[in-house]
Amino acid sequence: GAGVSQSPSNKVTEKGKDVELRCDPISGHTALYWYRQSLGQGLEFLIYFQGNSAPDKSGLPSDRFSAERTGGSVSTLTIQRTQQEDSAVYLCASSLVHRDETQYFGPGTRLLVL
Amino acid sequence: AQSVTQLDSHVSVSEGTPVLLRCNYSSSYSPSLFWYVQHPNKGLQLLLKYTSAATLVKGINGFEAEFKKSETSFHLTKPSAHMSDAAEYFCVVEGSARQLTFGSGTQLTVLP
Numbered sequence: 001g002a003g004v005s006q007s008p009s010n011k012v013t014e015k016g017k018d019v020e021l022r023c024d025p026i027s028g029h030t031a032l033y034w035y036r037q038s039l040g041q042g043l044e045f046l047i048y049f050q051g052n053s054a055p056d057k058s059g060l061p062s063d064r065f066s067a068e069r070t071g072g073s074v075s076t077l078t079i080q081r082t083q084q085e086d087s088a089v090y091l092c093a094s095s096l097v098h099r100d101e102t103q104y105f106g107p108g109t110r111l112l113v114l
Numbered sequence: 115a116q117s118v119t120q121l122d123s124h125v126s127v128s129e130g131t132p133v134l135l136r137c138n139y140s141s142s143y144s145p146s147l148f149w150y151v152q153h154p155n156k157g158l159q160l161l162l163k164y165t166s167a168a169t170l171v172k173g174i175n176g177f178e179a180e181f182k183k184s185e186t187s188f189h190l191t192k193p194s195a196h197m198s199d200a201a202e203y204f205c206v207v208e209g210s211a212r213q214l215t216f217g218s219g220t221q222l223t224v225l226p
Contacts, residue, residue, distance in 0.1 A: 093158075102160055105150075
């Protein structure tokens with residue numbers, strides 16, 4: 001079946017603009033995660049959605065970052081007033097949680113803030 | 115809280131020779147541990163995972179990892195490197211709320 005998909009694959013924006021990144025998890029997966037991979041650094045957890053529960057936002061680096069998940073499926077990560085340090089690869093992952101703890105990753109969105 | 119340390123940022127081996135990528139972890143409870151591989155311009159792919167069953171875990175593409183609680187290690191090995199193994203490898207520990215904590219990555223270069 002289809003894996004996790006993300007769009008756009010690449011995004012170039014100007015400093016100060018808002019961007020939206022989209023993630024389509026694997027059908028039936030109740031858990032969804034956003035991570036960020038900055039150049040030369042390891043992956044950084046951002047936010048976690050589990051079913052209809054309140055999301056775990058503990059990894060969001062600032063209040064310019066927000067995410068929502070509509071209908072328990074598609075998720076959008078929004079970065080407001082982008083800064084150059086926001087340039088990174090943003091990865092989305094999903095998992096079944098109860099029967100399978102493996103997280104399956106999408107291909108990522110490469111964000112470049114000029 | 116948990117953390118992961120990948121001891122080598124870069125490893126270079128010749129094709130056909132063994133691969134060893136080192137990983138140490140810390141966790142306040144019995145962790146689940148993973149190795150992921152990321153090829154250039156591609157997403158992360160799960161190589162193998164340890165979830166408190168057998169301590170020697172076999173993964174895809176001939177990779178193995180051994181969980182050693184006494185050493186808090188989860189090193190990744192392969193008997194014979196192939197050119198297609200060149201990639202970045204991440205050691206990962208699963209924490210609370212199913213969060214994954216990633217190591218900083220090890221870039222593997224395979225020389226002909």
